[in-house]
Amino acid sequence: MRMSQLAQEAGLPTATVKYYLREGLLHEGRLTSPTQAHYDETHVERLRLIRALVGPAGQSIASTRRILAAIADPPSELDLLGIAHDAVTPRYPAELPTDRARQVVEGLGWNSAHCAPSTLGALQEALDGLEAGGFELSDETLERYASAMMVVAADEIAEIPTDSAEAAARFVILGTVLVEPLLLALRRLAQQTASAQRFSGSRQSG
């Protein structure tokens, strides 16, 4: 198919498709002449993936490019997560001390040596944010949250496909990013459900 049809299939203006081509998010079509190209189903799928990443998953174009690159050139299983997380985690100021984050991680019985610095930075920022908002989480609460997320994470790690490096990379990298909005939506729905139970039934729709 040609570009206008590709754009139509993906529900995007051709100008946007051209933009994604320029930005290297979408692979080139097969040139049939110096000024004409053909696109196929892989382009349609890629566009859908791009939209999912920059839409619900909230990734930037630059981050999406890194994610797609990591999938296309799969790293070894050993540092898959590191690369996935680094591709996705914004840079934190290197001077941000992560003492408290480390302390929390160790307190949970996890080994902070296994944790990427950028992820520890993210935890530190989250803790700082809560503090700025006047929240203090008890250790027990933090532990409950952490074990809840461990349930999710253990599940995900267990389900990493082992048949091919490509499949594993795709699973880990996309799973990292695409499951985030799912979890946040589930949390809110759970809050609404729990709230309805606590305030026994009648709540106005908000």
Add this chain to the structure above:
Amino acid sequence: MRMSQLAQEAGLPTATVKYYLREGLLHEGRLTSPTQAHYDETHVERLRLIRALVGPAGQSIASTRRILAAIADPPSELDLLGIAHDAVTPRYPAELPTDRARQVVEGLGWNSAHCAPSTLGALQEALDGLEAGGFELSDETLERYASAMMVVAADEIAEIPTDSAEAAARFVILGTVLVEPLLLALRRLAQQTASAQRFSGSRQSG
């Protein structure tokens, strides 16, 4: 204190403080003359909160304004969550059908009538995103994720302070937003921990 000192306490340029004043995020200082004003500790705290919201919590200025307004003018406990979630959830296209989201919620044994439309929209988008990425979550996996988030949510709902409407509003609204980055960070750390366990020990730092 005066503006330059306020800005210094918060670690921000005065131009930014002025901007937040203009945008209505920061309450006015007490005028001591037509062109001079005094600020106090509440302004410093407010600035810290604003930075936490627009920083780690990733909220926009407009969303931050809604959040602060909801805290300042606390709604009843009954529709607190609805307002908190609406203040925070981006608008979803109204025509987006949420059939599947409803079905998932009901399948979890929750009552979709207790769920805000915007939150169902968020769930639907998350599910669509996963599908676009070629993921299919089994019902069991979805259930495990949902119950993990219910652990978190039930905890939060149970801890809503009951002494004052202000305290409750602050807890719910800020908790909704500020805990999100915490959960995402914990999930990644849990993944790294689980991964290290699965691949028995030696993983390069990423």
Add this chain to the structure above:
DNA sequence: CAATACTGGATAGTTAGACTATCCATGTCA
């Protein structure tokens, strides 16, 4: 085979969001 429409690629322009800089008529204080 000429007229027309469309294509891919390059380049420039737009929009929105979040600041940032400049001005200026007061205040303040050494």
Add this chain to the structure above:
DNA sequence: TGACATGGATAGTCTAACTATCCAGTATTG
């Protein structure tokens, strides 16, 4: 008194993500 700071208004900057225009080169149609 006079240098400097302040609050408020206004305009400018910067980045990200598109969007519009242009143009030479096909494809297509009568």
